[in-house]
Amino acid sequence: MREDKSLLISYLEQQKMDDSLIHDVVEFREKYETAEEVRERVYIPDMLFYGKDILEMSAAALLQGENLLLSGAKATGKNVLCETLAWIFGRPSYDISFHVNTDSASLIGTDTFIHNEVRLRKGPVYQCAEFGGFGILDEVNMAKNDAVSVLHATLDHRRRIDVPGYARVRLHPAARFIGTMNYGYAGTKELNEALVSRFMVVDMPPLSEETIRFLLKKQFADVKEQALRQFTGLFLDLQAKVYNGEVSARSLDLRGLIASMKAIRSNLPPLSAIRMGIVNKSFDVFEKEMLEDVIATRIPSSWTRAEIFEG
Template structure:
């Protein structure tokens, strides 16, 4: 990504954050490995985060949303705390929980901070993956940390936490998936939304080389073609979106190093699908490429 294209004051903000976090080592900072045909995706995300905006990444599974978040963490040299949402995500999963500890024979109730509190107190990044999988009644707790207040009254302790200036929030959603719910408009309006499209063509070839063990040029080209053909089927409604997941494709490429590529497609992609007609559609496409 050509960071030189960023405005001078934005680059100054990035350098300021790097200096602020040069002494942190306890939270992993992701590699700068996000690849996309549209370079403005990364540049715009960097600008928005530099300006203190919250970012909502929208895109299909395996499109690189988490990789983008890790790349931003790397760009700012800023540690990142993650929340992986599910239907079971509750207030404790976000904020932390109380536990009983013993000190010199005396039992005490101690609060163990969760990822939201840690990120706010340390001024780190907070990554909320699959935010639209969480229960709608859980998410309003985030409203006050996502607007100008940047503070939270913890319902578990009644304490007020105010975020440090460098605190930033990146969230990610897959719209329309089973178990997801539409985001409340009041919550969505607190984000700058960035669409992450499917990776295709030459960029996908680079992703496979970067992320998988496969180094056979001809086979890589075949898998790029497979991805393109699967995406056509997804858009036609013949197979579900997860069949064209880049994550699944990378798994399949890894398997293809050690087994027949058609068998790798079966293990890595088609057998994950529920309906026999969907499995057959994937294997029919793969058989035309791999024989």
């Protein structure tokens, strides 16, 4: 626990988080215990969020007892941020994915027969309430309105689960909910107004040159400077094309770029790897050609692994 705390403080200091916020976060962690049975849900994520301003805004809102909604384009780090926040606050986290079949029972719980009696099998929202968890409402805009309407009393000042047929449960004081939603390209489903009004909303910015460089360097300590510059530039070029509406957002995916670079490191020819990670995510011939052109200006066809990685 003490080790975790020093790791936390060094991470927050690296991010240059405001000192008084760091102080308040540490105080929050020390104030709330975590029950033994959910302790395994408190963990340090594989990847930590990078970005001072977003981190500060999010932490400040959570400290005030608010719930957060992260809205932004694909792969802007929404889930990485959720996991990072749960760790920063030292709370057990619950992933709650929303889709068209999500209903109130899957959120709160279902009645089941255990030893000949009816018992409630507690759903993730119920457990969050009970243990002071951080509930990640992933892609919350994909849910049907009648499913999310059961969350209204949970997410506003009432802070309780209030559903006919269930015992009323008050939220543990450390419980928070963080919603994510994709926004900014075709196919976005709007979130209803009543639900939005229950969140503080963080608009996730597009990735900056500095952020992309930092993230790629962190993933690939052995990348050569020249290649790093070209891959960063490639992502920025794609981002600009998407922004101008020249290509769809399908190919703009840092996950895809990272996966391509991993494949190159295990010796796949660079252009084939990039095709798999980026170009082939588009299913439009003209768009594919355009993507190939962008890539050709950044990554010479003569390049092999040796031009990209040391050793």
